[in-house]
Amino acid sequence: MRISSLLKEPLLHFLLIGMLLFLLYGKVAPTSAEGNRITVSRGAMAGLATQFQATWSRPPTPVELQGLVDSYVRDEILFREGVALGLVKDDPVIKRRVRQKLEVLIEEEGKSGGASDAELSAYLSSNAAKFQMPPVLSFEQVLFDPARYGDQLESAVSASLAALNKGATPESQGKGSMLPARVENLPLDLVVRDFGEEFGKALESAPVGQWTGPVPSGFGVHLLRISERKPGYVPSLDEARKAVTREWENDQRVAALANNYARLRKDYDVLIEGGNAEVPAK
Amino acid sequence: MRTNTLSALIVAITGVLALSGCQKREAPGATEAPLAQAAPVAQSAAEPAQTEFPEKVFFGDTHLHTSYSVDAGAFGARLTPRDAYVFAKGNEVTASSGQPAKLRRPLDFLVVADHSDAMGFFPLILAGTPEIMADPQGKKWHDMIKSGQGNAAALDIIGNFGTGTISKAILPLPGTPAYASAWQDTIKAAEEANDPGRFTAFIGFEWTSNTAANNLHRNVIFRDNADKASKVEPYTTMKPLGSDNPVDLWKWMEAYQQSTGGQVLAIAHNGNLSNGLMFPTVEAFGQKLDAGYVTTRAKWERLYETTQTKGTGEAHPYLSPNDEFADFELWDKGNLDGSAAKTRDMLEFEYARSGLKSGLLLEKQLGTNPYKFGLIGSSDAHTGLAAMEEDNFFGKTTPQEPSPERLTKVFIGNLKSGVRIMDWEVGASGYAAVWATENTRTALWDAMQRKETYATTGPRMTVRLFGGFDFEARDADASTLAKTGYARGVPMGGDLGAAPEGKAPTFLVAAMKDAIGANLDRYQIVKGWLDKDGKPQEKVYDVAWSDNRTLDPKTGKLPAVGNTVNVADASWTNTIGATELMAVWKDPDFDASVAAFYYGRVIEIPTPRWTAYDVKRFKNKPLDGTRMTIQERAYTSPIWYSPN
Numbered sequence: 046m047r048i049s050s051l052l053k054e055p056l057l058h059f060l061l062i063g064m065l066l067f068l069l070y071g072k073v074a075p076t077s078a079e080g081n082r083i084t085v086s087r088g089a090m091a092g093l094a095t096q097f098q099a100t101w102s103r104p105p106t107p108v109e110l111q112g113l114v115d116s117y118v119r120d121e122i123l124f125r126e127g128v129a130l131g132l133v134k135d136d137p138v139i140k141r142r143v144r145q146k147l148e149v150l151i152e153e154e155g156k157s158g159g160a161s162d163a164e165l166s167a168y169l170s171s172n173a174a175k176f177q178m179p180p181v182l183s184f185e186q187v188l189f190d191p192a193r194y195g196d197q198l199e200s201a202v203s204a205s206l207a208a209l210n211k212g213a214t215p216e217s218q219g220k221g222s223m224l225p226a227r228v229e230n231l232p233l234d235l236v237v238r239d240f241g242e243e244f245g246k247a248l249e250s251a252p253v254g255q256w257t258g259p260v261p262s263g264f265g266v267h268l269l270r271i272s273e274r275k276p277g278y279v280p281s282l283d284e285a286r287k288a289v290t291r292e293w294e295n296d297q298r299v300a301a302l303a304n305n306y307a308r309l310r311k312d313y314d315v316l317i318e319g320g321n322a323e324v325p326a327k
Numbered sequence: 328m329r330t331n332t333l334s335a336l337i338v339a340i341t342g343v344l345a346l347s348g349c350q351k352r353e354a355p356g357a358t359e360a361p362l363a364q365a366a367p368v369a370q371s372a373a374e375p376a377q378t379e380f381p382e383k384v385f386f387g388d389t390h391l392h393t394s395y396s397v398d399a400g401a402f403g404a405r406l407t408p409r410d411a412y413v414f415a416k417g418n419e420v421t422a423s424s425g426q427p428a429k430l431r432r433p434l435d436f437l438v439v440a441d442h443s444d445a446m447g448f449f450p451l452i453l454a455g456t457p458e459i460m461a462d463p464q465g466k467k468w469h470d471m472i473k474s475g476q477g478n479a480a481a482l483d484i485i486g487n488f489g490t491g492t493i494s495k496a497i498l499p500l501p502g503t504p505a506y507a508s509a510w511q512d513t514i515k516a517a518e519e520a521n522d523p524g525r526f527t528a529f530i531g532f533e534w535t536s537n538t539a540a541n542n543l544h545r546n547v548i549f550r551d552n553a554d555k556a557s558k559v560e561p562y563t564t565m566k567p568l569g570s571d572n573p574v575d576l577w578k579w580m581e582a583y584q585q586s587t588g589g590q591v592l593a594i595a596h597n598g599n600l601s602n603g604l605m606f607p608t609v610e611a612f613g614q615k616l617d618a619g620y621v622t623t624r625a626k627w628e629r630l631y632e633t634t635q636t637k638g639t640g641e642a643h644p645y646l647s648p649n650d651e652f653a654d655f656e657l658w659d660k661g662n663l664d665g666s667a668a669k670t671r672d673m674l675e676f677e678y679a680r681s682g683l684k685s686g687l688l689l690e691k692q693l694g695t696n697p698y699k700f701g702l703i704g705s706s707d708a709h710t711g712l713a714a715m716e717e718d719n720f721f722g723k724t725t726p727q728e729p730s731p732e733r734l735t736k737v738f739i740g741n742l743k744s745g746v747r748i749m750d751w752e753v754g755a756s757g758y759a760a761v762w763a764t765e766n767t768r769t770a771l772w773d774a775m776q777r778k779e780t781y782a783t784t785g786p787r788m789t790v791r792l793f794g795g796f797d798f799e800a801r802d803a804d805a806s807t808l809a810k811t812g813y814a815r816g817v818p819m820g821g822d823l824g825a826a827p828e829g830k831a832p833t834f835l836v837a838a839m840k841d842a843i844g845a846n847l848d849r850y851q852i853v854k855g856w857l858d859k860d861g862k863p864q865e866k867v868y869d870v871a872w873s874d875n876r877t878l879d880p881k882t883g884k885l886p887a888v889g890n891t892v893n894v895a896d897a898s899w900t901n902t903i904g905a906t907e908l909m910a911v912w913k914d915p916d917f918d919a920s921v922a923a924f925y926y927g928r929v930i931e932i933p934t935p936r937w938t939a940y941d942v943k944r945f946k947n948k949p950l951d952g953t954r955m956t957i958q959e960r961a962y963t964s965p966i967w968y969s970p971n
Contacts, residue, residue: 100563
């Protein structure tokens with residue numbers, strides 16, 4: 046075959062054009078070798094090792110570190126491919142996650158600088174109700190479960206009241222119960238937890254030092270005698286410093302979130318089609 | 328992120344996300360009734376008083392998620408661990424759905440147990456790792472934050488974020504170390520909320536093994552404070568750093584204790600969605616069970632979550648056909664996402680009672696009982712709200728917070744398997760009850776470790792169980808009960824050694840109703856043992872009951888207590904049932920040569936279920952088959968008898 050006829054061969058033309066296209070593609074293709082590089086920096090490696098140490102309280106072995114690196118690379122490749130496919134877009138979980146992260150960043154600013162004593166004192170007095178300490182009570186009680194007395198309930202209660210007034214011990218009265226007969230220094234909210242709201246209310250106003258009742262509760266009716274009722278009060282800053290500081294910081298965080306959102310919101314136009322947030326008709 | 332944790336719920340999530348955040352609902356009517364006052368915000372100055380033996384039972388939740396859990400966040404939960412503790416202490420918070428939420432009574436303790444996988448989201452800038460510090464921009468922000476200029480740094484970061492000028496080296500990408508963890512923040516929230524003597528805020532997390540959506544989660548609870556807990560990162564399930572095999576979690580627990588001198592225990596998640604994997608008897612994760620497995624499991628897994636929002640897993644009617652109370656709030660249709668339907672052969676390996684029985688069998692084979700666990704209940708709510716009261720129930724997830732829709736929506740639906748679980752099947756359950764000498768991390772944790780605990784499906788009834796060989800009828804005296812019980816027996820969670828010649832175990836039992844709850848129907852003892860052929864057996868005994876009922880002479884059964892529930896009005900009366908139940912019971916069928924366990928089950932009279940309160944409140948129509956009443960109950964940790 047002569048050279049000239051070879052030059053006329055369509056297969057050769059095809060091959061040459063193909064080669065040219067290949068070279069051209071290499072020049073303009075978006076995925077250059079550089080773009081597909083994943084660098085596991087020393088910093089990243091140290092980070093992986095630190096993470097392992099934090100979990101296992103010891104550094105990783107070389108095999109374990111290699112496993113971490115492989116996993117890091119795999120994450121990176123699949124993440125990049127997924128991002129390239131647009132899988133990040135409109136993913137509600139990712140959106141919520143990113144929102145969460147940004148909010149944490151913003152909350153951080155609430156932490157900047159501590160409050161002065163003057164600020165805390167002012168905060169305490171303007172939120173006094175929040176820091177109010179409950180009354181603390183010591184008392185004795187006897188339970189009468191109506192189901193165990195039937196129509197004898199009233200007479201049993203009066204008989205016991207008379208006996209208690211003559212010095213009988215609460216343990217000697219009633220028919221026995223898992224409720225404690227004597228309670229020492231229990232804050233009112235815990236009295237309410239153990240005996241119910243109604244009983245707690247009665248303790249707030251019952252006379253100190255004398256047997257009284259019957260007082261109802263979820264268990265039945267009680268005779269009770271308060272031996273001491275320390276009134277509730279607003280604590281001093283020194284007494285409540287930890288709580289006041291914590292609540293003050295919390296308020297700062299909440300305010301930071303609200304302020305920052307308000308600031309960001311101003312930069313956005315929100316268009317609600319139809320003018321109102323309503324469920325579109327089907 | 329473990330997407331398979333959620334795969335079944337993605338449909339629900341996407342539907343919900345569109346609504347949550349922008350939608351505020353009407354304030355609920357649930358707060359009509361008077362609410363008890365919250366614990367004081369300021370912490371008690373006095374040191375807690377420690378009693379000689381546990382005189383008080385403390386109620387709490389060992390399993391609560393907040394927005395730090397990736398799935399809870401996706402469901403729309405906005406509340407943080409900090410909010411969760413504030414709420415548990417009895418304060419009002421605004422729920423993620425925008426409505427005010429407040430418990431009727433504060434809890435005594437709480438474990439915020441967010442999923443460890445993907446818990447972290449703190450920018451690494453705050454942690455100052457080498458990568459960040461090597462970058463000028465990163466170093467600048469880190470230094471600004473550390474020196475108290477957090478405000479300026481945040482604004483600078485936000486600005487740069489908006490204009491796309493954050494250095495590529497520190498641009499946080501998932502999977503890189505560009506996020507430290509929410510762990511430190513979780514710890515901080517617990518430290519702030521912890522108030523020894525009044526309220527215990529435990530440090531903890533949930534390890535979420537969920538391969539093929541077979542739920543094998545474990546909650547890990549620290550006895551320790553921040554100084555030790557903050558030295559580690561929670562264990563995860565993602566390889567290579569983590570693992571989905573509980574054996575590896577136990578190694579992590581061991582490593583934590585060794586390196587810090589701290590202490591942790593694990594509570595296995597209700598196994599009813601594990602599709603037969605919770606209590607293996609032959610092999611686990613491809614490994615034959617051996618002496619190592621059984622001793623290690625017994626060492627770390629001290630408690631078992633018997634009831635929670637995703638159903639109750641004490642017993643199943645298929646396994647316990649003679650137990651008329653076994654059919655209770657069951658979720659027995661499939662695994663966690665409904666991708667695999669339940670088959671009957673799986674049940675034996677995922678209910679507490681059969682697990683306890685299998686434990687006796689394995690002890691005989693391998694020398695140690697791996698399933699010697701105490702019982703607790705908890706919420707597993709993903710709302711930051713441990714609100715498990717029937718008339719004040721805030722659901723399992725944010726979309727299940729009170730609304731007219733929650734009565735009829737689908738929670739888990741899988742078209743392929745046909746498994747479908749409705750929102751109404753979610754239970755307002757439960758809490759963990761712990762007998763402790765004081766309300767502190769150490770005292771409560773120690774009580775959990777010795778299994779002196781019981782599960783409740785929500786109400787706070789007081790339940791005692793003591794086992795010994797010489798309790799007599801006259802010991803059933805309320806005023807001396809605890810003294811007698813501790814002096815001459817062991818409490819729930821304890822062990823009875825070989826019986827003295829001619830003696831059978833005797834049990835001193837007592838229960839008192841919830842101060843604001845329903846009366847009690849009965850106190851039962853559930854016994855499990857190995858028969859002569861080594862086959863596990865069980866029997867339920869009625870030991871104390873209300874209303875002077877007599878056992879049916881033919882069947883030996885106690886007649887039902889009755890029912891005062893007015894469903895339409897969502898009300899009931901305490902005209903039936905008892906305030907307190909007390910008895911001494913002696914095992915009438917005792918064989919001193921075989922191992923056995925005994926646990927208490929206390930049942931309330933029927934009351935309206937949360938669904939009835941919802942119908943009354945929202946005036947909507949329930950679906951056919953919706954359960955409207957419930958007999959709430961408590962399950963105590965067992966007492967084990969061993970012939971050796």
